[in-house]
Amino acid sequence: MLLSGKTAIISGAASPRGIGLATARRFATEGARVAILDIDADAAADAAASLGKSHIGIQCDVADKSSCEQAVARVIEFFGGVDILINNAGITQPVKFLQISAADWDRIQDVNLKGVLFLSQAVIPHMRGRKSGSIACMSSVSAQRGGGIFGGPHYSAAKAGVLGLAKAMAREFGPDGIRVNCVTPGLIGTDITAGKLTDEMRAKILEGIPLNRLGTADDVAGIYTFLASDLSAYVTGAVIDVNGGMLIH
Ligand SMILES: NC(=O)c1ccc[n+]([C@@H]2O[C@H](COP(=O)([O-])OP(=O)(O)OC[C@H]3O[C@@H](n4cnc5c(N)ncnc54)[C@H](O)[C@@H]3O)[C@@H](O)[C@H]2O)c1
Numbered sequence: 001m002l003l004s005g006k007t008a009i010i011s012g013a014a015s016p017r018g019i020g021l022a023t024a025r026r027f028a029t030e031g032a033r034v035a036i037l038d039i040d041a042d043a044a045a046d047a048a049a050s051l052g053k054s055h056i057g058i059q060c061d062v063a064d065k066s067s068c069e070q071a072v073a074r075v076i077e078f079f080g081g082v083d084i085l086i087n088n089a090g091i092t093q094p095v096k097f098l099q100i101s102a103a104d105w106d107r108i109q110d111v112n113l114k115g116v117l118f119l120s121q122a123v124i125p126h127m128r129g130r131k132s133g134s135i136a137c138m139s140s141v142s143a144q145r146g147g148g149i150f151g152g153p154h155y156s157a158a159k160a161g162v163l164g165l166a167k168a169m170a171r172e173f174g175p176d177g178i179r180v181n182c183v184t185p186g187l188i189g190t191d192i193t194a195g196k197l198t199d200e201m202r203a204k205i206l207e208g209i210p211l212n213r214l215g216t217a218d219d220v221a222g223i224y225t226f227l228a229s230d231l232s233a234y235v236t237g238a239v240i241d242v243n244g245g246m247l248i249h
Contacts (some may be wrong), residue, residue: 002229004031007079009072009161010117011062012089012138014038014047018090018190019138022046023224028055030225032084035075037062038118039089062089062115065122070147072122084228085123087116087137087162090201092192095152105154112158116165120180124173131177137166141186141243149187149205150196158183163239179236181227186243188215210245222242 003048013020013036019092024034024047033226041059054077060071075082093104116137127133132146142148143159151159156199163182170180187193187205197205206212220242226232227240241247 001029002225002231003027003084006032006083006228007035007075007081008032008084008086008228009035009037009075009082009119009123009160010086011037011060011115012039013086014040014043014057015191016047017194017217018192019217019220020086021183023086023088023221024051024055026218026221026225027084027228028052030229032228033079033160035071035079035082037071037075037089048078060119062087062119063110065118068118068122068166072119072126076126082123082126082208083133085120085127085133085135086228087119087135088224089115090138090159090192091149091156094150095154095195097153100152100154106153108152109158109161112155113161113165116162117185120169120249121159124169124178127178133173133178134228134232135166135169135178135180136224137162137180137182138240139163139166139182139184141184141241141247142182144249145247149201150193167237174236179227179232181232181235181237182239183223184221184239184241184243185220186215186241186246188217188220188242190217208246208247209243213244215244217243
């Protein structure tokens with residue numbers, strides 16, 4: 001098993017069809033104990049219970065610094081330590097540039113970008129003390145091509161910000177034995193996109209995907225597992241595309 005004896009925090013992992021919960025399941029299968037942090041407290045508890053007794057679900061708003069600090073303190077108390085952090089929580093909004101209000105901008109940046117800052121700030125002092133840790137952050141193809149399918153320009157900006165932030169973290173904390181990497185998925189079938197894709201849109205999107213299918217949450221979970229495990233021990237500051245070839249460059 002790739003994550004035997006490891007402990008992991010995954011944010012935004014309560015949604016039943018989401019990338020976070022698929023990752024939590026995969027981590028558990030690989031031998032890790034998992035803390036599911038999500039803004040939805042009941043869903044976080046249910047998701048953790050679905051994995052088994054050694055896992056925990058905790059309410060956490062990643063956009064709130066003290067909420068992150070409290071959640072991480074609980075995880076450390078429960079598990080005794082944290083080896084892996086997956087900054088996965090995110091929200092989107094399908095609007096055009098001129099429609100973005102100040103409140104929309106703040107909400108999208110707060111969850112997608114500031115959330116990575118706050119949750120990482122809560123975990124890194126602990127990882128630093130142990131001279132070891134792996135952090136993976138959720139960006140998106142939207143950051144790379146200036147728009148995905150459903151995210152507005154403020155979402156692209158936030159996810160592009162994640163790339164810069166994660167690379168800076170990789171530089172700063174490499175000497176402490178902490179690796180920081182990003183994943184950039186294309187279109188993955190989860191609740192974030194559910195019900196928004198017409199057959200016509202789907203056919204058009206598939207024309208641009210060499211592997212000729214949309215991604216699944218498990219496709220991303222596999223890459224998070226690689227980044228969390230020692231298979232990627234010499235990988236930091238990297239960005240891994242999970243997009244079926246949607247953006248070959
Ligand atoms: N689905 C895609 O096509 C796709 C593509 C690229 C990137 N992403 C990113 O992947 C991540 C997971 O998305 P998903 O597709 O699984 O969507 P999802 O909506 O199923 O999951 C998002 C989860 O984040 C949680 N969340 C929302 N705001 C939060 C907050 N403030 N604090 C803590 N948790 C919060 C939600 O409750 C939910 O459980 C997101 O960051 C998303 O932007 C998704």
